[in-house]
Amino acid sequence: MKKTAAFITCLFIILNLLSCNSQHEELITPPNIVWITSEDNSKHYMKLFDEHGVNTPNIERLASGGLTFNNAFSNAPVCSVARSTIISGCYAPATGSQFHRRMEQVPLPEGLEMFPAYLKAGGYYTSNNNKEDYNFIKSDSVWDDSSKKATWKNRQANQPFFHVQNIANTHEGSLHFRKRKSTVTDPDSVFVFPNHPQTDLFKYTNARYRDHIIKLDTLVGNVIHQLEKDGLLENTFVFYFGDHGGVLPGSKGYLYETGLHVPLVVYVPEKYKHLVPAERGTRIDGFINFIDLAPTVLHLAGADIPEQIDGTPFLGKDIKLSEINSRDEAFAYADRFDEKYDLVRSLRKGKYKYIRSYQPFNYDGLYNEYRYRQPGYRQWKDGFEADTLNDIQAAFFKTRPTELLFDIENDPYETTNLADNPEYQKVLLSLRSRLKEWIINLPDLSFYPEFHLKGVAFDNPAGFGTQHKNNISSYVEIADLSLKDFSTVGSTLEKALHSSDPWQRYWALISCSIFGKEALPLKPAIATIMQNDSLPINKVRAAEFMGITKTEDPSAVMTQALYNCPDPVEALLILNSIALMHDAPYNFKFKINKDLINPAVVKDQEVNRRLKYLL
Known part of the structure; x- marks a missing residue:
């Protein structure tokens, strides 16, 4: 900064000396x-x-x-x-x-x-x-x-x-x-x-x-x-x-x-x-x-x-x-918007656009109070519930594919997913690898939940990321297991479910939820986490798997985790899972008593937006 200041000061000095020379003035005036x-x-x-x-x-x-x-x-x-x-x-x-x-x-x-x-x-x-x-x-x-x-x-x-x-x-x-x-x-x-x-x-x-x-x-x-x-x-x-x-x-x-x-x-x-x-x-x-x-x-x-x-x-x-x-590259990221959580990363390279959803069950149209103030959002949702939308229009309210690939020149509104098209596999693998490289090299802090970052990293986030780069890389690897055939990664996921690192367990649960019923062979390990894990959020993620697969009602576990939670940021993430389970296509019933929620949690504006919707 001192070098910059000296540079500009010199410019002003020279400008004053040469003020009579307009040609020089044009060359040196910042x-x-x-x-x-x-x-x-x-x-x-x-x-x-x-x-x-x-x-x-x-x-x-x-x-x-x-x-x-x-x-x-x-x-x-x-x-x-x-x-x-x-x-x-x-x-x-x-x-x-x-x-x-x-x-x-x-x-x-x-x-x-x-x-x-x-x-x-x-x-x-x-x-x-x-x-x-x-x-x-x-x-x-x-x-x-x-x-x-x-x-x-x-x-x-x-x-x-x-x-x-x-x-x-x-x-x-x-x-x-x-x-x-x-x-x-x-x-x-x-x-x-x-x-x-x-x-x-x-x-x-x-x-x-x-x-x-x-x-x-x-x-x-x-x-x-x-x-x-x-x-x-x-x-x-x-x-x-x-x-x-x-x-x-x-x-x-x-x-x-x-x-x-x-x-x-x-x-x-x-x-x-x-x-x-x-x-x-x-x-x-x-x-x-x-x-x-x-x-x-x-x-x-x-x-x-x-x-x-x-x-x-x-x-x-x-x-x-x-x-x-x-x-020819543009990287982008989407995480929490008000009370709605998501974790999506994208890479545009030339005419191709790759979007990676790390929690694709959090579908685009999941309720967000501020967005739904716009009449168009409400009519769009009403049309989906009335089954009057075509497949392109209805996709907003359905679980996203984990990977999306679009040819922007020929499909500027991203309506045709090429990720499963064999003709585009070379493009898909190239962009997948490039995006993964970007995420690991940052490193991307969002592979820890926001409430955890707030508790341990927000005094120096960039420094925390550098110190925990290897951990983040391991979480990315577990998340990417969901891109493979379950038959080839089931044992690796089971090992991660038993890891001593709670965030490896966290990402293993999310990958299992992406696999859905394919991952039911791991239900015993997931059930153990749901009942006994040291982290309440892992109990919630395990219950989320049960709800997504419709093998157990997740409402009791999720509601109790909400009541026990002292932190509004963690409560907001729990409430996101509750909102997902509350809405179609799951439609589980939740009986939430606001009086049983920690007063510090209830005071939070974003929490109240979610509670207003659910109660």
Whole structure:
């Protein structure tokens, strides 16, 4: 950081000495950088990126004077996790920031700051208007101002600035409507995703959301016009991007393209075109991940990039177009969203998309209170229960395959799973291996339950991961047994069920639940765990197996574990299993007495969302 500060200070000194020489001034003045971020919208609603989108003339203007990135991806499909990835430049599952909403904030990896701190230390004015939503502990060194009134106008004369302008009108909450109103966009003109019911409500919801995109474009235009009015546009890189995908049902919170593939445009001032690898007005196909945003801004500003950052810059001095276009991978992760737990990882490589579900019995449509405030979610679920959906539409409410493989070019809405197609086995095995390599190398902390991480790892999550990398690798191996024939791995699973490591037992139980009735030869060992394990969550996972196979009623074991639980985070995971067993296709009956639950557990907001649904 000291090196960065010295660098920027030298620039200012030289600038003052050469103030009479405009040619030199253009070469040495650090650029201003503005981010305009919109909430919850994938690339599918803008004509600039998708034939089914609406015109966005202000964003298109930025594109004509800059670069359009056809393949930009959030690494997570939900706000706090995506924004934690952006502000750190680090993959969230390696830093303990992968859960939405956080139960507590975690520290950044040792020696790392949120990246605007490096700009601020180097002489930049840093401002954020105004959403943060980080899962990290924030220091005072990050922003000069982060508030609803934050603006670049409060900087010192001639001071370069980094400003973030957040636009919220496209947020998921905008579709939590009670009544319909007329829309600018004709509902009969819109495209409804093939996995959605083709109903008037979904047409209307699509039209209403496109109206929000039109409004968003106007708000983007307001920022551009203010920069022009202040005489700053030609000194300023302007990034526009969505903070993750969304927001029609089945997008935000899920690792499908509609949850991850975001619009990204960067306006390039003429005087700084030497800092970008292509002519203004160019569209670029290379893959950009959110982990790349932080190092890109630092590189544009001439700052050093901390070694802990996972991303790679895609703009700035000496960045080559050929190198950017060689990038063809996007990693993503989905864990807890409010009260609903899941554990899914994905890898997009070129035109192929691989999704690995580590607990596929937690089907996509498992109830989540915030999502189901949207009328479209409720109608979709009603259609499934009434058996009026086709197979593609109904898949959202059924157990997922453990592996999904899609050809995105030919199947952009991920409706045809190629994982069992013999013609694609080479692709499947390659992507499976690559994703596993990524998970182990992080290492991915989610192979421990969240409540355990909170208890033993959240003072230094990255350090904990490094210390326990071999343990995590062993859990991944046990989880991957579910990808093989049970006849070849049954004895290995039985050994894991008797392991002295409780988390090996945990993952063996989950693999058994994925196998379902195939794993019934291991029922005696699982029954012993259900009655006697030292960890209540393992008793719950064993009972979950009994429920999935419909060999025993899991309700008594799960309910008692809930009553005995003092920790709201652990209780939330227990309640997730209860909700799964409560709903179709299992339909077990639970009689939960709220008065018997620990008061500290009952106070938790997410716990109450789940209890409200179950009681």
